[in-house]
Amino acid sequence: GNSVTQMEGPVTLSEEAFLTINCTYTATGYPSLFWYVQYPGEGLQLLLKATKADDKGSNKGFEATYRKETTSFHLEKGSVQVSDSAVYFCALSDWDDKIIFGKGTRLHILP
Amino acid sequence: DAGVTQSPTHLIKTRGQQVTLRCSPKSGHDTVSWYQQALGQGPQFIFQYYEEEERQRGNFPDRFSGHQFPNYSSELNVNALLLGDSALYLCASSLEAGGLNTEAFFGQGTRLTVV
Numbered sequence: 001g002n003s004v005t006q007m008e009g010p011v012t013l014s015e016e017a018f019l020t021i022n023c024t025y026t027a028t029g030y031p032s033l034f035w036y037v038q039y040p041g042e043g044l045q046l047l048l049k050a051t052k053a054d055d056k057g058s059n060k061g062f063e064a065t066y067r068k069e070t071t072s073f074h075l076e077k078g079s080v081q082v083s084d085s086a087v088y089f090c091a092l093s094d095w096d097d098k099i100i101f102g103k104g105t106r107l108h109i110l111p
Numbered sequence: 112d113a114g115v116t117q118s119p120t121h122l123i124k125t126r127g128q129q130v131t132l133r134c135s136p137k138s139g140h141d142t143v144s145w146y147q148q149a150l151g152q153g154p155q156f157i158f159q160y161y162e163e164e165e166r167q168r169g170n171f172p173d174r175f176s177g178h179q180f181p182n183y184s185s186e187l188n189v190n191a192l193l194l195g196d197s198a199l200y201l202c203a204s205s206l207e208a209g210g211l212n213t214e215a216f217f218g219q220g221t222r223l224t225v226v
Contacts, residue, residue, distance in 0.1 A: 043201060043219040044154070089153050096167055097205070099215060101153030
């Protein structure tokens with residue numbers, strides 16, 4: 001079945017550092033791919049998405065590119081801020097609209 | 112627009128009891144999905160409701176049941192609670208459009224603790 005694997009955390013970085021959170025997926029079809037963010041005490045917010053191969057999703061300085069050949073959707077940001085501290089979930093959705101999530105990566109940004 | 116609203120925000124129940132969680136979808140949305148997020152884990156799909164019917168279901172026992180009302184709001188019921196049912200329960204709504212669903216919006220969740 002479909003699945004998502006993302007790097008384990010926590011990830012701790014200093015402010016203005018470069019961020020990469022790795023994500024790979026397994027899917028039988030052609031899924032849409034997502035990154036969701038969960039701030040402390042809050043629900044999930046969609047951060048960015050890509051619906052087909054080679055698409056790049058971007059939002060708030062974060063980017064991820066849908067790589068079909070490597071079945072990856074790595075999240076990147078050039079310069080992180082303290083306010084980016086949260087849990088990040090990579091996810092996919094196939095023809096059935098069910099969203100399958102990775103286990104999440106907790107990110108701590110130090111001032 | 113109030114977005115997706117869930118109630119209650121927190122709940123404590125005893126093993127063996129039953130619980131009902133509620134969700135009001137974002138205005139204009141007609142599809143509701145429920146997810147269980149255990150501590151330190153990603154959300155797991157429980158089921159999805161559309162046109163007042165369960166359209167698909169994840170790998171959860173029959174103790175988990177749901178309902179969707181004509182106004183698209185939804186309830187999640189869990190019977191015979193187990194300690195392992197302690198989790199954050201998330202509701203997500205979307206709009207069915209021509210066989211595809213639009214972006215899902217999530218509520219802030221209900222934190223259920225079973226003691």
